Amino acid sequence: MPRRPKKGDVAADEAVYGAIRRAMHMGRLAPGAKLQEPALARVLGVSRERVRKALHRLVHEGWLTAIANRGTFVPSLTVEEMRDIYDVRSMLEAAIVRRLSEGHTSGAAKRLKAHVAEERAATRRDDRGRLFELSGEFHVLLAELCGNDELTQLLRGLLIRSTMHFSIAAPQQLTNCAGPHDHGDIAEAILDGKADRAAKLMLGHLAGLVTLQATRPLRHEPVDIEQAFRGIDGQRARPATSRRA
Amino acid sequence: MPRRPKKGDVAADEAVYGAIRRAMHMGRLAPGAKLQEPALARVLGVSRERVRKALHRLVHEGWLTAIANRGTFVPSLTVEEMRDIYDVRSMLEAAIVRRLSEGHTSGAAKRLKAHVAEERAATRRDDRGRLFELSGEFHVLLAELCGNDELTQLLRGLLIRSTMHFSIAAPQQLTNCAGPHDHGDIAEAILDGKADRAAKLMLGHLAGLVTLQATRPLRHEPVDIEQAFRGIDGQRARPATSRRA
DNA sequence: ACGTCAAGAAATGTGCACATCCTGTCGGAG
DNA sequence: CTCCGACAGGATGTGCACATTTCTTGACGT
Numbered sequence: 001m002p003r004r005p006k007k008g009d010v011a012a013d014e015a016v017y018g019a020i021r022r023a024m025h026m027g028r029l030a031p032g033a034k035l036q037e038p039a040l041a042r043v044l045g046v047s048r049e050r051v052r053k054a055l056h057r058l059v060h061e062g063w064l065t066a067i068a069n070r071g072t073f074v075p076s077l078t079v080e081e082m083r084d085i086y087d088v089r090s091m092l093e094a095a096i097v098r099r100l101s102e103g104h105t106s107g108a109a110k111r112l113k114a115h116v117a118e119e120r121a122a123t124r125r126d127d128r129g130r131l132f133e134l135s136g137e138f139h140v141l142l143a144e145l146c147g148n149d150e151l152t153q154l155l156r157g158l159l160i161r162s163t164m165h166f167s168i169a170a171p172q173q174l175t176n177c178a179g180p181h182d183h184g185d186i187a188e189a190i191l192d193g194k195a196d197r198a199a200k201l202m203l204g205h206l207a208g209l210v211t212l213q214a215t216r217p218l219r220h221e222p223v224d225i226e227q228a229f230r231g232i233d234g235q236r237a238r239p240a241t242s243r244r245a
Numbered sequence: 246m247p248r249r250p251k252k253g254d255v256a257a258d259e260a261v262y263g264a265i266r267r268a269m270h271m272g273r274l275a276p277g278a279k280l281q282e283p284a285l286a287r288v289l290g291v292s293r294e295r296v297r298k299a300l301h302r303l304v305h306e307g308w309l310t311a312i313a314n315r316g317t318f319v320p321s322l323t324v325e326e327m328r329d330i331y332d333v334r335s336m337l338e339a340a341i342v343r344r345l346s347e348g349h350t351s352g353a354a355k356r357l358k359a360h361v362a363e364e365r366a367a368t369r370r371d372d373r374g375r376l377f378e379l380s381g382e383f384h385v386l387l388a389e390l391c392g393n394d395e396l397t398q399l400l401r402g403l404l405i406r407s408t409m410h411f412s413i414a415a416p417q418q419l420t421n422c423a424g425p426h427d428h429g430d431i432a433e434a435i436l437d438g439k440a441d442r443a444a445k446l447m448l449g450h451l452a453g454l455v456t457l458q459a460t461r462p463l464r465h466e467p468v469d470i471e472q473a474f475r476g477i478d479g480q481r482a483r484p485a486t487s488r489r490a
Numbered sequence: 491a492c493g494t495c496a497a498g499a500a501a502t503g504t505g506c507a508c509a510t511c512c513t514g515t516c517g518g519a520g
Numbered sequence: 521c522t523c524c525g526a527c528a529g530g531a532t533g534t535g536c537a538c539a540t541t542t543c544t545t546g547a548c549g550t
Contacts, residue, residue, distance in 0.1 A: 010313060036531070047505060052532090060305050068255065069511050069532055084395035091340035091396075092333075150329035151336075154399065283501070292535060297502090314502060314541050495548080502541075511532075519524080 016044055016054040019229065024063065024074065028228040031076035035064065039225040062161055077161075085162045086210040089139075092155060093206065094199040096142050097186060101195035108145040109191055115141055116187045136163050138183050162209075182208075261289055261299040264474065269308065269319065273473040276321040280309065284470040307406055322406075330407045331455040334384075337400060338451065339444040341387050342431060346440035353390040354436055360386055361432045381408050383428050407454075427453075 020040070023029050035055060041048040055072045058064045065075040077085075100108070115138060122131040136159055143155040182205045189198035265285070268274050280300060286293040300317045303309045310320040322330075345353070360383060367376040381404055388400040427450045434443035 038531070049504065049506090056301070057305065060302065071512095071531070081395065084393045087391075087393050088337075088396050088399060092336055095336035095340065146332075148329045148332050150326065150403075151333050154333060158395075281501070294534065294536090316502075491550105493548105493550085495546105497544105497546085499544080500542085502539105504537105504539080506537085507535095509532105509534080511530105513530085514528090516527080517525090520522090 012046060012050060013053060016046055016050050017057060019044055020054060020058060021063070023228055029074045031074050033074045035072045036225060043225055043229045061157065082162065083210060085158055086206055089158050089162065090203055090206050093139065093142065093202050096146055097190055097198040097202045098195045100142065100145055100190045101193050101198045104145060111141065111145065112187050112190065116184050119183055257291060257295060258298060261291055261295050262302060264289055265299060265303060268473055274319045276319050278319045280317045281470060288470055288474045306402065327407065328455060330403055331451055334403050334407065335448055335451050338384065338387065338447050341391055342435055342443040342447045343440045345387060345390055345435045346438050346443045349390060356386065356390065357432050357435065361429050364428055
């Protein structure tokens with residue numbers, strides 16, 4: 001027997017966590033949707049406690065909101081919260097691009113160029129899904145290049161929360177960053193060592209995003225869990241375990 | 246009967262959470278100490294599940310680290326992690342003081358002045374405990390004055406994590422901010438609208454703190470849970486419940 | 491004497507069942 | 521016809537007991 005998913009199987013927890021996270025990322029769960037523990041447990045084929053744990057974690061990370069004795073819901077970020085998040089991102093990311101402009105390793109420059117090239121390629125192929133991912137990763141990449149893990153983690157959290165509404169509101173319609181060429185310009189400024197220009201571009205870039213979001217209305221409809229998680233398996237690749245439900 | 250702590254008693258959860266948090270803040274728990282669930286449950290007089298929940302929350306917030314099937318421990322922050330945290334704080338807080346310098350309400354100025362005055366008073370009274378609290382709150386206050394909740398929450402998390410080692414290493418010996426007059430100078434620069442000077446002072450202030458921490462060695466000793474939580478009751482004020490253990 | 495291994499004990503992780511609370515619905519009174 | 525109150529159904533929260541893993545203590549072999 002290869003593996004038995006009996007006890008401290010962290011993969012199972014991560015699978016449930018990832019499944020919900022992916023469903024949100026794919027826009028299957030509209031803001032205000034209620035995530036019922038029994039339904040999720042049934043659909044994902046795991047015990048309710050596992051779902052509970054994942055839900056608690058998601059709540060604590062800010063992706064979901066919980067009301068005592070009521071349930072767990074997909075949050076409807078207010079305009080103020082969204083503005084605040086982008087405000088913090090502006091502070092951090094402006095400092096990041098400044099720092100990178102003032103000095104970076106050759107490896108960092110290489111990774112940055114490679115990423116921009118990949119974004120360009122995705123744009124040329126009109127691969128919206130890939131471009132969506134890459135657009136988000138660009139901002140994380142900048143944090144990574146600073147060599148500060150805390151910074152990377154923090155920014156990743158902010159980014160997910162801020163891009164969540166993009167994927168929820170219009171997953172297939174628009175990219176999560178206004179113009180991909182923005183990223184190219186920012187990267188160019190960094191590589192040229194023009195700190196002020198890079199910071200200015202980044203601030204403008206983020207300002208454009210928040211404007212894009214603010215004008216987007218949100219609908220409130222009841223969501224069917226069964227349908228939302230169709231095709232989103234708990235395990236990622238091979239369901240080698242003989243669990244079939 | 247006034248209240249029965251049976252069901253959705255959020256206060257009980259918060260009490261356990263706060264008790265552990267306070268024990269750490271008071272330096273009762275050295276880095277590397279193991280927090281055993283049965284022992285905590287016995288000492289605090291609550292069920293093990295409640296302790297588990299609080300521990301999970303603390304772990305997720307970064308105050309504790311958990312190892313699967315091993316237990317929960319007080320983390321020993323490495324020099325790199327500490328440096329990273331202070332680096333992020335530098336980015337954020339420099340931006341904060343710049344923003345406040347460029348414009349703030351009269352109410353903000355009033356609160357800032359009041360806080361500095363209170364710090365001065367605590368210094369004059371040689372009230373280390375109060376000064377310790379106030380020193381930390383100063384940085385949170387600056388974030389609050391920006392009117393950005395996300396920013397405040399984020400900075401509060403960073404601050405707790407970075408000041409935690411101060412209280413653990415030497416709770417009664419030194420303040421958590423190098424010189425209280427630093428805060429006064431920073432406040433003055435903000436009130437005068439000198440953004441560059443305020444940012445420079447803040448960066449210097451934080452750099453001084455990280456230097457102070459880097460030179461402090463940590464001891465690894467086994468900790469007795471019973472003794473660590475002596476005098477730290479789960480409930481804050483009145484133990485009205487007849488629970489005595 | 492030292493290193494290795496095995497068995498017991500304790501702690502952690504998980505599933506289950508029950509208590510509690512919320513919500514939607516039905517019946518009756520105004 | 522509308523509004524209020526009670527009831528049933530369902531979902532959430534919690535305590536309990538068991539399975540699994542890890543650490544410790546002791547003995548055995550080299």
